Amino acid sequence: MTPMIHVEHLAKSFTLHNQGGAVIPVIEGAGFSVRAGECVALTGTSGAGKSTVMRILYGNYLAQGGSVRIGGLDITKAEPREILALRRETLGYVSQFLRVVPRVPTLEVVAEPLLALGRPEAEALARARDLLTRLRIPDTLWGLSPTTFSGGEQQRVNIARGFAHAYPALLLDEPTASLDATNRETVLTLIEEAKAGGAAIVGIFHDLEARARVADREIDVSAFAPGRAA
């Protein structure tokens, strides 16, 4: 079976044109793959490039070399509209920060990925209600914009949104950070359910217990530092 996520010879550097044209190589020769139903944790010290790898997988950062195949599409060479379709149907991303149009009610923010897929409104809203309930966002807040919520509440709204559609590939950037024990447990259960549903997951977990529980393998991105690669 071909892996859901397949990375080969990936290279990334940043060129800072307005700071003397400094070139900062970050990743060289990275390669790994993730199968359906598998969760892989990216590890390495702060600054090793974990987030950079995640952002390249999402098409948010451009790669300078190599390939990243997700569901058969090489996103390093794909057209923007192909990546947009991939993000809509196949590839989900739970970032650490919630970015939404102000004034849109929480319930709609969470239902949006399903509405964008053309699912019936009733079904999308029912799924959103279910997730918000599970993540203990009180229903008195559902009609309000999450922009005014506390950090932990915003993160849970972000997670609800990320899990609304059953993406075959899912990227998680510290999904349990700043959550209390009960909500952390809910998020870990959601991750386990997604795995059981066949999702290929790549995550960054600073929470070591959480990592040990959901991750099948670890990939140390320090190995991809320039000069280290074979």
Place this chain on the structure above:
Amino acid sequence: MMPLLDVRSLTKTYGGRIGCADVSFRLYPGEVLGIVGESGSGKSTLLNCLAGHLLPDAGRVIFDTRAEGPRDVLEMSEPERRMLGRTDWAFVHQNPRDGLRMRISAGGNVGERLMAVGARHYGEIRAQATDWLGRVEIGETRIDDRPSAFSGGMQQRLQIARNLVTGPRLVFMDEPTGGLDVSVQARLLDLIRGLVRRMGLSAIVVTHDLAVVRLLADRLMVMKDGQVIETGLTDQVLDDPQAPYTQLLVSSVLQV
């Protein structure tokens, strides 16, 4: 999939000065393209050339028409182009006064565009106008008021209703949230996003506001001195800009 709009090597000069030079891109159905750059970068010139308000010196603007498939808009007759402007295309001006008739009622402003495409039944026109005013959150009680009695944000929403009532497939927007205060901007962005999704619209939005394009546009085109400097997915261009100018533009934004 066939692009809705296929722009090839579009060039416009003002005497010896470059307005926009050799611009090419494709816009697909349902996509929102943002065009950013500082004033004088050629983004408004480009938008006006695309929308048929300015005649470019060279290039092609091929639109996938409903009846006849892809046609070069620049080779259409004036009446044909005007018809397109009233039906499949819409243009939202920065200043609502440029897109509204200030001396007729809000309902009349919406109804007029319907009549331009052949609607004649008064009751139906009024019902549709009321429906559209509702969608842009203008109360039914205001239908007979003139736009001059509206606030800036309401005028802009009225302009959007007037433009979208005929169910266009492509909307051009020139700084649609410019000049509005921040809370009104957010409301308008929410409205535009909802309409784009529900109606399956494609849009080209010109703005200098990077926060607006981040929330509104799928793809981004960065312009400077009439040239396209960089293109890509909106979040990719903003988070990992490649060109020196784009890096400067992104790093110059004040963080709130």
